[in-house]
Amino acid sequence: MDKIAVLGAGSWGTALSIVLSDNNYHVNLWTYKKEQMEEINKHHKNERYLHVPLPENIVAFSSIEKAVEDVKAIVIVVPTKAIREVSKELNKILNRPVPIIHASKGIEPGSLKRVSQMIDEELEHYNYDDIVVLSGPSHAEDVALRHPTTVTVASLNEEYAKIAQDIFTNDAFRVYTSTDILGVELGGSLKNIIALGAGISDGLGYGDNAKAALITRGLAEIARLGTKLGANPLSFLGLSGVGDLIVTCTSVHSRNWRAGNLLGKGQPLNDVLEQMGMVVEGVRTVKAAYRFAKEENVEMPITTGIYDVLYNHKEPKEIVEQLMTRSKREEMDDIAHLLYERYSK
Numbered sequence: 475m476d477k478i479a480v481l482g483a484g485s486w487g488t489a490l491s492i493v494l495s496d497n498n499y500h501v502n503l504w505t506y507k508k509e510q511m512e513e514i515n516k517h518h519k520n521e522r523y524l525h526v527p528l529p530e531n532i533v534a535f536s537s538i539e540k541a542v543e544d545v546k547a548i549v550i551v552v553p554t555k556a557i558r559e560v561s562k563e564l565n566k567i568l569n570r571p572v573p574i575i576h577a578s579k580g581i582e583p584g585s586l587k588r589v590s591q592m593i594d595e596e597l598e599h600y601n602y603d604d605i606v607v608l609s610g611p612s613h614a615e616d617v618a619l620r621h622p623t624t625v626t627v628a629s630l631n632e633e634y635a636k637i638a639q640d641i642f643t644n645d646a647f648r649v650y651t652s653t654d655i656l657g658v659e660l661g662g663s664l665k666n667i668i669a670l671g672a673g674i675s676d677g678l679g680y681g682d683n684a685k686a687a688l689i690t691r692g693l694a695e696i697a698r699l700g701t702k703l704g705a706n707p708l709s710f711l712g713l714s715g716v717g718d719l720i721v722t723c724t725s726v727h728s729r730n731w732r733a734g735n736l737l738g739k740g741q742p743l744n745d746v747l748e749q750m751g752m753v754v755e756g757v758r759t760v761k762a763a764y765r766f767a768k769e770e771n772v773e774m775p776i777t778t779g780i781y782d783v784l785y786n787h788k789e790p791k792e793i794v795e796q797l798m799t800r801s802k803r804e805e806m807d808d809i810a811h812l813l814y815e816r817y818s819k
C-alpha cells in the first residue's frame with residue numbers, strides 16, 4: 475500500500491486523509507500536538523475537528539521527518555499563517571522530488587504571497603512549477619461523510635496535477651485539473667472575505683437578496699483583481715471561483731460565514747475568533763486583499779468595507795449604506811469586456 479503524508483490534522487487535513495484512506499493509501503497524518511496524535515492512533519478519532527470515526531490506515535505522527543518517509547506525495551493543509559514554518563521544517567528533510575499538493579486558502583498580508591509562493595520560497599531545492607493546489611467547494615464536514623464533492627487541482631506541471639487528480643479521485647470526490655494555479659489560489663483565498671460579508675449580512679438580519687448581491691458583486695471584484703494579477707478570468711467561473719464562493723457564503727459549516735454572522739450580531743472580532751476555535755482565514759487575507767486593491771489600483775468596495783468593519787471599527791450598517799449609495803454604474807465592467815474581447819471572435 476503506497477503512503478501519503480498529510481501535514482496538518484485540523485478539519486481539512488483530517489477530511490482529506492479520509493479521502494486518501496478510502497482510495498487505499500496508507501496515510502501518515504502529521505500533527506504538532508502529541509495528545510491529538512494519541513487520540514487518532516488509540517481511539518481513531520479527531521473529535522475537536524470532525525465527528526466521524528477514522529479508518530485504521532490513518533496513522534498520526536508528531537515528527538514531520540517520520541511522516542514524510544518514503545511517501546508517494548505530500549499534502550500540506552495547515553493554516554496559511556503556519557505555511558512557512560512547516561515548509562522550513564520540510565526543507566531540512568526533503569531530499570528527493572516528490573509531488574507537493576497544498577490545500578490551504580489564504581494570502582500572506584506582509585508579503586502578499588500566495589501559499590504556493592511561500593512554499594517555493596521556503597523549499598530551496600523545489601521547483602515552483604511542480605507545486606499543486608487543491609481547491610474548490612469542499613467543506614470538511616461533507617467530505618468526511620462522503621457526500622458528493624468536486625474540486626480542482628492546479629499546477630503549471632500538468633503531470634503533477636494529473637498525479638494529484640489520480641490520488642484523490644473517487645466516487646464521492648471528483649477532481650478536475652487546471653494549469654491556472656494563480657487563479658485557483660486567488661479564488662480560494664479571496665472568497666473567504668466575501669463569506670465574512672455574507673455572514674455579517676445574515677447577522678444583521680438581511681435576506682437572500684442581500685446575500686446574492688454580495689456573492690455576485692463579490693465575484694466581480696475577485697475576478698477584477700485576479701485578472702489584473704494575470705489569472706485566467708474563466709477560473710473565477712469554475713469550482714475554485716464561484717463554486718467555492720457559493721458554498722462558503724451559504725453554508726453553516728463555513729468558519730468565515732460563522733465568524734461574519736457573529737460580527738453582524740455585534741460581537742467584537744477578538745471574542746468571535748476565540749469562540750471559533752478554528753482558523754478563519756478571511757480575517758487575515760482581507761488585510762492582503764485591501765493592500766493589493768490599493769497597490770494594483772483595483773476597485774474592491776466589498777473587500778474594503780469588510781476591512782473597515784474588522785480593522786477600522788466601522789459599523790456594518792454604515793458599510794451597507796455606503797455600498798448601496800455608491801455612484802451609479804454599468805453592471806458589466808472590465809471583466810465582462812475582457813471576456814467578451816477574448817472569446818467573441
Ligand SMILES: NC(=O)C1=CN([C@@H]2O[C@H](COP(=O)(O)OP(=O)(O)OC[C@H]3O[C@@H](n4cnc5c(N)ncnc54)[C@H](OP(=O)(O)O)[C@@H]3O)[C@@H](O)[C@H]2O)C=CC1
Binds near residue numbers: 485486487506559580
Ligand atoms: N475546513 C474546511 O472545510 C476547509 C479548509 N480549507 C483550508 O485548509 C486550511 C486548514 O484549515 P482547517 O483544517 O479547516 O483548520 P482547522 O482550524 O480545523 O485546523 C488547523 C490545524 O492546524 C493546526 N496548526 C496551527 N498552527 C500550526 C502550526 N504552526 N503547525 C502545525 N499545525 C498548526 C491547528 O492547531 P491549533 O488548534 O492548536 O491551532 C489545527 O489543528 C485553511 O487554509 C483552510 O482555509 C480548505 C478547504 C476546506
Ligand SMILES: O=C(CO)COP(=O)(O)O
Binds near residue numbers: 722730
Ligand atoms: O474553503 C472552504 C470550503 O471550500 C472552507 O471555508 P471556511 O474556512 O469558511 O470553513
